[in-house]
Amino acid sequence: MKTADCDILVIPGLRGSEEEHWQARWASRLATARIVEQDDWHSPAPGPWCGRIVEAVAAATRPVVLIAHSLGVVASVEAAPRFAPGVVRGALFVAFPDVEETPNLPESVRAFAPVPRDPLSFPSLTVASRNDPYCSYERAEDFAHAWGSLIVDAGEAGHINVASGHGPWPEGLMRLAGFLKNL
Template identity: 50%
Template sequence: MKITETDILLIPGYGKPLPGHWILRWRDKMPTARVVKQTELLAPVKKDWLEKLVEDVEAAERPVVLVAHSLGCILVAHGAHVLKDKVRGAYLVAPSDWDRPGLVEGFDGGDFKPVSRDPLPFPAHLVASRNDPYCTYERAQEFADAWGATFQDAGEAGHINLESGHGPWPEGMMSFAHFMKRLG
């Protein structure tokens, strides 16, 4: 499947993505990509975030491919059952483990926990780091297995965000291109 034949919805996680974050760079590089703009980035509510994602999916004019980071991955897992008709696939990067107590100071995961373990009704690929402070490598593998996603070891890449040195993240773009090709 070609990027130009799809609407790419980029789903950031908890907090505002900083300028230079790979999600914002991908938005600028792919003409059919746009960021799902959530409200309450530091006190997210699953219902509100899911309503906004569904709205953006329904507004798409082409088949949709989701690209999610961190809490965005968990949102996709929770909402997959209502997204399945237009979504062709999901590329999931560095999911955060909100079932883990004290993951982020000031936010306990709210209604994003427990993290859904239901299989996704569309193809998915999960990229995980061996030293992500927000999700152990083993837990990320468990998510991939539960969701029916293929799994990619990103090595010691932290949370695969700007703070861990992943602004442009060219390896991610190459991996995403392979995922798109797999979608046919």
């Protein structure tokens, strides 16, 4: 599959994706990509966040590929059972946050727990870091396996965001291209 063949839904996490973030960059450069907007990026609520993702998937006119980062991964997995069968063809999940065990998370983020562990009905690729402050690699790997997702070890890459030095993140774009090629 090529990017021109699908609707790419970019799903940021808490506080959205600032202009320099790889997700915002990809959304502005990939012709078929758009960010799934939320009413409040700073005080997330599972129901509305998941609802927005379900609405965006339902409104798509082509097969859908999700690109989710951080809390966007959790919201996407929670929304997945509500997608019409066959519409979502794949997902790239980056920097899954452990909303169940990470200490000092805001209550609004903890409200997304427990994270579903049911297998997803579409292929997915989960990119996880060995030193992500919001999730151990082992927990990310455990959830990825539960979802039936392939896991990619990003090494010591932090939370794979601007703060960890991942502005444009060309390695991620190459991973996306390889993943799409196999869909």
